[in-house]
Amino acid sequence: MSEKVIVAREIPDAGLRILREAGHEVITLSDASQPPPSHGDLFSALPGAAALLTTVTEKIDAGVLGAAGRRLRIVSNMAVGYDNIDVEAATQRGITVTNTPGVLxxxxxxxxxxxxxxxxxxxxxxxxxxxxxxxxxxxxxxxxxxxxxxxxxxxxxxxxxxxxxxxxxxxxxxxxxxxxxxxxxxxxxxxxxxxxxxxxxxxxxxxxxxxxxxxxxxxxxxxxxxxxxxxxxxxxxxxxxxxxxxxxxxxxxxxxxxxxxxxxxxxxxxxxxxxxxxxxxxxxxAPHIGSASIETRDKMASVAAENVVAALRGETPPNAVNS
CATH class of the missing domain: 3.40.50.720 (NAD(P)-binding Rossmann-like Domain)
Known part of the structure; x- marks a missing residue:
């Protein structure tokens, strides 16, 4: 079943390809040359989305999660850390939060x-x-x-x-x-x-x-x-x-x-x-380039996308940080 997936910022093709090959509608809010999406951008884009793929630059709080509506099932963070996400609020709404450990x-x-x-x-x-x-x-x-x-x-x-x-x-x-x-x-x-x-x-x-x-x-x-x-x-x-x-x-x-x-x-x-x-x-x-090798960013994007695909299949994503 095709689902609406919001990608907050343009990620490497390795990740986008996984989402598209799974048959999902992928909407990217900002490309590589643009600043991160604002709260307003997220509020406007999220209604009806089943998944949100984020990076460390997006603050995903209870307000953003609420704006998404009941269809949102996963917030997949393309990072090891996930302090930018209100995990407690996500858990209360039954939304899975994932990260990308072990690849960077x-x-x-x-x-x-x-x-x-x-x-x-x-x-x-x-x-x-x-x-x-x-x-x-x-x-x-x-x-x-x-x-x-x-x-x-x-x-x-x-x-x-x-x-x-x-x-x-x-x-x-x-x-x-x-x-x-x-x-x-x-x-x-x-x-x-x-x-x-x-x-x-x-x-x-x-x-x-x-x-x-x-x-x-x-x-x-x-x-x-x-x-x-x-x-x-x-x-x-x-x-x-x-x-x-x-x-x-x-x-x-x-x-x-x-x-x-x-x-x-x-x-x-x-x-x-x-x-x-x-x-x-x-x-x-340095401008937050810790994981900025070609190979590692491809792996991070792939893992984040795989987490999304698993969740939308009804499976437990491999890198869930809540339950």
């Missing part, structure tokens, strides 16, 4: 380690210097930063992505500390990782990489006090969710030299970035 771990880990290296070795600052025509010669004290090899990496949240980052760090001879709600004996054995309380991890790590989901317990997990525990040569990396870090406190810490540098791929109020961060040389800023 390695690519996001690549991004985290890229930011770690770039922040430590001042790559962004160096490129700006060169492009401005202000690099005149090699200098013995020019753009020096801390070594990565052999240092200590603290990982906050040792899930699949955190473990993938740890594997990369082992290739750099790094000692691995981790903070998580529960022990990870498999990771401890494979990666020689040591579990640590957050405060101890921050004090003892040369680099800290955040990989925890966003919830009320992790919002502003890293604030002014936590940053003050890190050393003046320490580097903070965040590829999880922006609000896990107090952005204003981070900007102050970077400006004051409380920590050496930071590498960020996510922000508290995306696409806005704290203006003070924009002025600082010792922070590398």
């Amino acid at each position: 771990d390695e690519t996001t880990a690549d991004t985290a380690f890229m930011l770690l290296l770039a922040a430590a070795r001042r790559l962004g600052e160096g490129e700006r210097l060169l492009r401005a025509g202000e690099w005149h010669a090699w200098g013995p004290k020019q753009l020096v930063g801390p070594d990565v090899w052999g240092k200590t990496l603290g990982i906050v949240g040792l899930g699949r992505i955190g473990e993938a980052v740890a594997r990369r760090a082992r290739g750099f001879g790094m000692k691995i500390l981790y903070h998580a709600r529960s022990e990870k004996p498999g990771a401890e054995a494979e990666l020689q990782a040591e579990r640590s309380e957050l405060e101890d991890l921050l004090r003892d790590s040369d680099f800290v990489s955040i990989h925890t989901p966003l919830n009320e317990g992790t919002r502003h997990l890293i604030g002014a006090r936590e940053l003050s525990l890190m050393g003046e040569s320490a580097v903070l990396v965040n590829t999880s969710r922006g609000p896990v870090v107090d952005e204003a406190a981070l900007a102050d810490a970077l400006a004051e030299g409380t920590i050496f540098a930071a590498g960020l791929d996510v922000y508290e109020e995306e696409p806005k970035v704290h203006p003070k961060l924009m002025e600082l040389d010792n922070v590398v800023l």
Whole structure:
């Protein structure tokens, strides 16, 4: 049976093809060159839809879910995180919420380690210097930063992505500390990782990489006090969710030299970035590209579409996060 499927933003053809081959009517609200659809756009498009395929940029609250009407059976989020969706409201309406776990771990880990290296070795600052025509010669004290090899990496949240980052760090001879709600004996054995309380991890790590989901317990997990525990040569990396870090406190810490540098791929109020961060040389800023490889975005789109197709067949989608 053909159903109406709303795709909030244009996704790779790999996903669209799955939806169309299943015989569904696919309506895409905004193409790749346009901003995300507004609440008004969603309210107008959703009545009569059986499925909504979203990305992290759409806020799907109780109002949006209510506007869809009784036919809506699934909200399929093309992301691992789903803090942009009111899961409780969806559950109350009998709407399944799904995500795309397991397909972007390695690519996001690549991004985290890229930011770690770039922040430590001042790559962004160096490129700006060169492009401005202000690099005149090699200098013995020019753009020096801390070594990565052999240092200590603290990982906050040792899930699949955190473990993938740890594997990369082992290739750099790094000692691995981790903070998580529960022990990870498999990771401890494979990666020689040591579990640590957050405060101890921050004090003892040369680099800290955040990989925890966003919830009320992790919002502003890293604030002014936590940053003050890190050393003046320490580097903070965040590829999880922006609000896990107090952005204003981070900007102050970077400006004051409380920590050496930071590498960020996510922000508290995306696409806005704290203006003070924009002025600082010792922070590398990426526009939420953690999963942005060709192969991974194709996989994410395919998994999101497969979740939709399963739900519309009356099956339990493979990646449901509620019941």
